[in-house]
Amino acid sequence: MFTGIVEELGEVVEVEPHGDSARLTVRGPLVTEDAVHGASIAVNGVCLTVVETSGGAFSADVMKETLERSSLGVLAPGSRVNLERPVRLSDRLGGHLVQGHVDGVGTIVAREPGERWDVVTVSLPPELSRYVVDKGSITVDGISLTVVEAGAEHFTVSLIPTTLELTTLGHKVPGDPVNLEVDVVAKYVERLTGAGRGSVS
Structure with missing residues (x-):
């Protein structure tokens, strides 16, 4: 379980294809300082299992379904990624309850820069629109955000500095x-x- 409060902006070091899967290596000194084999780390909101760590980086195997159902399939060396370790029972819940299970992929539609924040519009898969409401919570690339305006095909969020x-x-x-x-x-x-009922399996 995660909170959607990003701990570190990491960087993809290597993507190794392995048939219908891939091994992803990410540099993130903060999140790897206590990571061990089998630990969970959310990468852009996707919960991955650490298979090894070395020199401030960790590697995780990503299965075909995850590559196809999330944006991890387009990552390449040099890509920036949001990183978060699982919440501990003694921690404050600063964002909202986040599982690290991607429900769909949206697209950045527009950005409106402001003096102190940007308003970003994101496309919304139709099957997810019923779960998104004004002032409700949503996770975008692993970031817990408050919805400003929810539409049938998009939503907006305001991003603070x-x-x-x-x-x-x-x-x-x-x-x-x-x-x-x-x-x-x-x-x-x-x-x-x-x-x-009838539209959800």
């Missing part, structure tokens, strides 16, 4: 893909109430 400086969203441009994870509480409520 800290988010712009310390995460990949400070560098993303229109056309770039981003991983999306909707609030898991909304999905459980739907399941328990039977809302949307």
